[in-house]
Structures are given as structure tokens and as C-alpha cells.
Amino acid sequence: MDIQLLIETTVKKGFLDLYGTEIESVELQPTRKDFEGDITVVIFPLLRYKKGNPVQIGEDLGKYIVENISEINNFNVVKGFLNLVIDDSFYINFFNSIVNDENYGLVTPSNKEAVMVEYSSPNTNKPLHLGHVRNNLLGYSVSEIIKASGKNVYKTQIINDRGIHICKSMLAWQKFGNGETPENTGLKGDKLVGNYYVKFDQEYKKQIEELKTQGKSEDEAKRDAPLLLEAQEMLRKWEQGDKEVISLWEKMNKWVYDGFDVTYKNMGVNFDALYYESDTYLLGKEVVEYGLEKQVFYKKEDGSVWCDLTDEGLDEKLVLRSDGTAVYMTQDIGTAIQRVKDYPSVNGMVYTVGNEQDYHFQVLFLILKKLGYSWAEQLYHLSYGMVDLPSGKMKSREGTVVDADDLMEEMINTAREISQELGKLEGYSDEEKEELYKIIGLGALKYFILKVDPKKRILFDPKASVDFQGNTGPFVQYTYARIQSILRKVDFDFSSEIRDITLHEKERELIKQLELYPDVIQQSAKNYSPAVIANYTYDLVKEFNSFYQNVSILGEENKEKKQFRVQLSYKVGCTIKSAFKLLGISVPERM
Numbered sequence: 197m198d199i200q201l202l203i204e205t206t207v208k209k210g211f212l213d214l215y216g217t218e219i220e221s222v223e224l225q226p227t228r229k230d231f232e233g234d235i236t237v238v239i240f241p242l243l244r245y246k247k248g249n250p251v252q253i254g255e256d257l258g259k260y261i262v263e264n265i266s267e268i269n270n271f272n273v274v275k276g277f278l279n280l281v282i283d284d285s286f287y288i289n290f291f292n293s294i295v296n297d298e299n300y301g302l303v304t305p306s307n308k309e310a311v312m313v314e315y316s317s318p319n320t321n322k323p324l325h326l327g328h329v330r331n332n333l334l335g336y337s338v339s340e341i342i343k344a345s346g347k348n349v350y351k352t353q354i355i356n357d358r359g360i361h362i363c364k365s366m367l368a369w370q371k372f373g374n375g376e377t378p379e380n381t382g383l384k385g386d387k388l389v390g391n392y393y394v395k396f397d398q399e400y401k402k403q404i405e406e407l408k409t410q411g412k413s414e415d416e417a418k419r420d421a422p423l424l425l426e427a428q429e430m431l432r433k434w435e436q437g438d439k440e441v442i443s444l445w446e447k448m449n450k451w452v453y454d455g456f457d458v459t460y461k462n463m464g465v466n467f468d469a470l471y472y473e474s475d476t477y478l479l480g481k482e483v484v485e486y487g488l489e490k491q492v493f494y495k496k497e498d499g500s501v502w503c504d505l506t507d508e509g510l511d512e513k514l515v516l517r518s519d520g521t522a523v524y525m526t527q528d529i530g531t532a533i534q535r536v537k538d539y540p541s542v543n544g545m546v547y548t549v550g551n552e553q554d555y556h557f558q559v560l561f562l563i564l565k566k567l568g569y570s571w572a573e574q575l576y577h578l579s580y581g582m583v584d585l586p587s588g589k590m591k592s593r594e595g596t597v598v599d600a601d602d603l604m605e606e607m608i609n610t611a612r613e614i615s616q617e618l619g620k621l622e623g624y625s626d627e628e629k630e631e632l633y634k635i636i637g638l639g640a641l642k643y644f645i646l647k648v649d650p651k652k653r654i655l656f657d658p659k660a661s662v663d664f665q666g667n668t669g670p671f672v673q674y675t676y677a678r679i680q681s682i683l684r685k686v687d688f689d690f691s692s693e694i695r696d697i698t699l700h701e702k703e704r705e706l707i708k709q710l711e712l713y714p715d716v717i718q719q720s721a722k723n724y725s726p727a728v729i730a731n732y733t734y735d736l737v738k739e740f741n742s743f744y745q746n747v748s749i750l751g752e753e754n755k756e757k758k759q760f761r762v763q764l765s766y767k768v769g770c771t772i773k774s775a776f777k778l779l780g781i782s783v784p785e786r787m
Contacts, residue, residue: 199286200224200235202265207237210260217245226708232272233279234708240276250276284699287707292693294710295767301713301774303346310348310541311574313339315548316465319356320452321365322390324459324600327550330583330645330654333780335548336465337646337726338578340778342546345721350539354471354531357449363430365389366444367423368396378451384458384601385451399423459600464638464780469538471531477522479530483567484516492566503563513559528560529567536571544574546724551579551651578724581653583645603658604638610662611637611670618664620787632784636662636670639781643669646779647730667734669781672772675737677787678744679769685750686762694760702743706764709739713771717778726779733775740768 204222211219223241227233237257239250246253251273258271258278270281294300315335318324324332336351343349356362369376369392378385400423407417418424433441460466484501487493493501493515501516515526522530536542547557557577564572585598612633615621621629644661648654664670699707712732720728749765752758773783 199267199282203235203237203261203268203280206261206264207257210257210264211242211245214256214260215246219245227279231274231277231279232270232281234282234704235280237278237280238276239273239278254278284697284704285695287699287704288695288697290711291707291764291767292695295763296691298770300767300771301717302344303714303717305343305346305348307346308348308541309543310350310539311342311544311546312350312352312469312535312539312542313342313546313548314352314354315339316353316460316467317356317549318353318456319361320386320389320449321361321393322597323384323386323455326583326585326598326600326603326656329463329600329603329641330580331548331550332460332463332465333642333645334578334580334650334726335546337729337779338546338548338721338724340780341717341721341726341729342724344717344778347721348541350468350542351466352469352471352535353467354473354476356473358434358474358477360427360431361393362445362449363427363434364396364400365393366441366448367427367430368392368399369448370444372399378454384455385453386455386459387599387601388455389448389452396423396427462604462638463600464782469535471535473527476531476534477527479534480526480528481516481520481522481530483529483533484526487515487563487567490567492563503559503566505559505562508562510555510559510562513563515563525556525560525563528556529563532560532564532575533569536569543571544576545571546576546578548578548580551581553577554579576724578650580650583654583656586655586657604641606658607637607641607662608633609637610658611640614662614664632787635782635784636673636787639669639673639776639783641669642779642781643672643730646726647734649727650725667731672733672737672776673781673783674787675740676769676772676776676783677785679740679765679772680785682749682765683762683769688759690759690762690766692759694756694763697754697756697760700747702739702746703761703764706739706743706768709736710767710771713775720778729775729778733772733779736768736771736775740765 203224207222208219211217219242221241223238225236225238227236237254239254239257242253243250254273254276258273258280261268261280262271267283267286268280269283272279272281313335316324316328316332318328339349339351369389372395373392376388378388381388383391400421403421403423404414404417407420408414412420430441434445484493487503488495488501493503495501496518498518499520500514500518503513503515505511505513513525514523515529517523532545535545549557554577557575557579561572561575561577564575612629615629615633615636621632624632640661641658644656645654647667661668662670664674716728716732720726743764747761749761750758752761776783
């Protein structure tokens, strides 16, 4: 039985035996480091069941617990806190039960129900940027954490591959491209297409200024600029299935997808299912008809269809325009329903989308509930804040948006500079060095972003993130590499169980930290927050470094103690690697 559950059960029974009173709950917490003990029973909430001196009640319960739980060998009472000392045998038995468990903390999915996690969802008119970096890292990590908590997971995205913004880059390439391709320029396809989206904007602004000199107002000039009119005409042709426009669209989108694939691979994220707006933008129209029949929606005089959410404290939401065309809400309703049809085991979805869309998802989930879909109760918007860079730290080529590829390259370069300054890479080949720079640079980026609660805005400093001290990815990676260095020096078999030893205080603290790992995964999954895993790993690493500095490992003369400390180091290394894998971060065998 779990020791906390055992203590809780025994306190309840003890209260009944000692005072003849039943109690509903027991509050437990870790014992403060400045007192002797491991788990503390908080007495104050129990005073509503039994009036009296909290110290005396603590003494009574302490004696009762020691008599009835063999794993508790001592106690002390400080004011209204009963501190329980757990016997070394409990920690040693627990450690022996996990030391060779390769999947410690992870729960194999046993039920058929699945969760679908949507992330990335880019436009095909430009490369991925800094905002996409946080989005992808969050979505991928949350997927891995939910999977580790015992649920099946499908990773998905919807690619925004149609609309006026896509036609703008198509038109600009057609007019100004001179046959440029990724092959003949050496540019990634998404970069090439993004350049023409920028080119469209530049030429469009020139036309606006020209029209203004001819006497048109700003609004008239924006509306009547020939380039915009041509882009609008191209969109109409696309929607009518014009062969030439569709052929150009397919060619340029293919360039972008090839470019995205390179970025995703470098970032270390992947997907199980892809949805395209060009396939889904009409999906919700049938649902609107169904919603009208069920009186979830209503039609206005102009023919537009709305959902009245004023009773829920929201407003009225348009779901179909008067000309019969779909809006984003229509599409999202249809896409959600289609996903459950495609993956019948899906009983919940997580949408990784920035906090500027909070209201949109509040409305979407409410409409799906009104339409009667039971799985709509299991929808979650993983809302996250923006990522800012300190001014002047890094500029994209256009000087506005920070490109994801450029950021990752900058991180690898920063890791290279700092590693070379530290000068600890003697004996590494050039290839090994480059691989290490990539592991450190991308690990620093991912950890810096994921250690922060998703809802908070981030100020990302590339240089600070690659610090080898403090709460950073490289600090954790360095500790893992230190452990591997210890293990490489071991010249004996350390696999057998050790039982008859007295634990050092630092060993006990380290085992207590390891014991938390399964609950940390569950808590992280429940809160959709990789920050819970990241900060747990930092605490584990700090605890190991304290152990390393205070306790001799390979220099220990007692054979059993030495073997146990090697085992403990090994298990901490395994847990760091496991936790970092959930964050999508690699760990180096040496640094």
C-alpha cells in the first residue's frame, strides 16, 4: 500500500480508537527540511473533530501510528505538526522495486479511448516563426506526457493552405519570380514562398501610394490596388477549380511542406494525422443545417445563421454568412466532428493555440456541447502566452518576425561559442562536437520555453538559456553526463539488490525525489503543463548534485554502500533521461 494512504487510513482509525470520533480527511505534507521527519500530519484541521491541545493530540496519534505502521519508527510534534520518521527499510524496499524498471513512472495505455492533440497549424505562405516554436514544443510535449500518463494520443494539425493570403504569395511569385524554385536558389521552399508573400506586400504598398497621388483616399487605394484585385480574382478561380491556379497552388504548397518537414525534423516534433483547410473549410455547413433543425442555431432575415449564446454570458456568434459561405467557426465545428469520425476512439481534444483565441474556443466548445456531442465535455484549449526576445538580441531577415530555423541555428551557434569558451571538449571529433552543440542548443531552447507555465508570456534570452548553471536545460544535461561519467568508471557488477544498509540523509532525500516521479507525470498531464515535469527534473538534479558533493560514491570503502550509491546514480540518470524525453529533449552521454 502507498505509505501516504496507509498513514491516512491509520490516522482515521486512530482517531476513532482514541477519541471515538470519525474524521473525513487527513492533511499530509512533506516534512520541512529543518525538522526531523519525512511526512507531516497537520493537526490543526482535526481540531474541529476533537477540541484540545494540538500538541497532545499529535503525541497521541504519533504513538498510535508507530505502534500500527511498521515502516514508521519515530515521530516528533512541533506545535500543530506531527512529523513522522519513515524507516530506512521502506525507502530501500521502494528503491529496489524501481531500480531496474525501465518504464518507471510511465503508464502503458490500457483503455481504447484516445486524446487528440492539435498543434503547429501553420499557414502555407511563410515559414514557421518564434510563436510556432512555443506552439510546437508545447503541443508535442503535452502529447508525450498524456501518453505517459496512460492514454492513447493522436498528434494532429490543421494546415491553413487556402485563402487570400495564400493567393498573395502565389500571385507575387507568378509576377516577379522569374521561375525561381527551391532547387535553383538553394532556399528552403517555405522561405522562398515567404519571400514572395513579403514581395506582394511591398508592391501592394507601392500601388496604394501611387493611387493616393491620383486623388484616391487611403481606403479606396487599398481596395482598388490592382494587385489585391488580381489576388481576389485568383482566389475566386481557385474556389471554382481553375486548373492553372490549382496547379500553381499545389506546386508552391509542396515547396512549403518540404520546408516545414525539415523544420519539424530539426525541432524533433511529428504528427500522426494531417488536416488541410482546403479539405475542411466546407465541412461545417451540413452541421449548420442539423443545428437549425435542432434549434441550436437560428436564421436572420438576410439568410445568415447564428448561435445565440447570451444566456451563457457570451454574445451571438455567426456560423454561416448570408451568401452561404463558411466562417472559421463553421470549419472548426465540422473539423472536430470529422476527427471523431476518422478516429472513433477519440474522446477529447487539446487545441494548442495562442491566448488571443481564448474566446473563439470558449464559443466552439459551447456550440459542440449544444449540438449534443458527449465528447465536447472533454475539449481543452491549451492557451499560451507570446514569446518575446530582448530587443536587439536577434532579428529575422525581414527585421520583424523571428524565423524558427534562424532561432534554432542561433541556439546551436550560442552553444558552440559557450562550449568552446569552457574548453571541455578535448578528444571529441568535429562530428561529435557538432552533434553535442545541437543537443545543448536545442535542449536549452526547449527547456527555457517549457519550464514556464504555458499561460505566461515569455521573455526568451538565447544566451541566458545556454547557461550551465541554474534552472536551464544545459545544467540538467551536464548532470546527466556527469552521472554517465561515474557509471563508465564502475568496474564491478552493481545489479544485485542491497538491503542491509543505513541510509545517508542525502540518499534518503534523493529516493524521496524519485518517488514523486509517477505523480508528477499524472499532475503534468492533468494540467497540460510540461512545466511541472521540467521543474521536477531541476529539483531532482539539484538533489543529486547535493548528494554528489556530500557523499563519496566510487571512493566509498564499504562495498554495499558503494554499490547502492552507484545504483542510485544510475536510477537518477534514467529518470532525467525519461523526463527530458517527455519534453522532447535529448541528453548527451558526455559533455
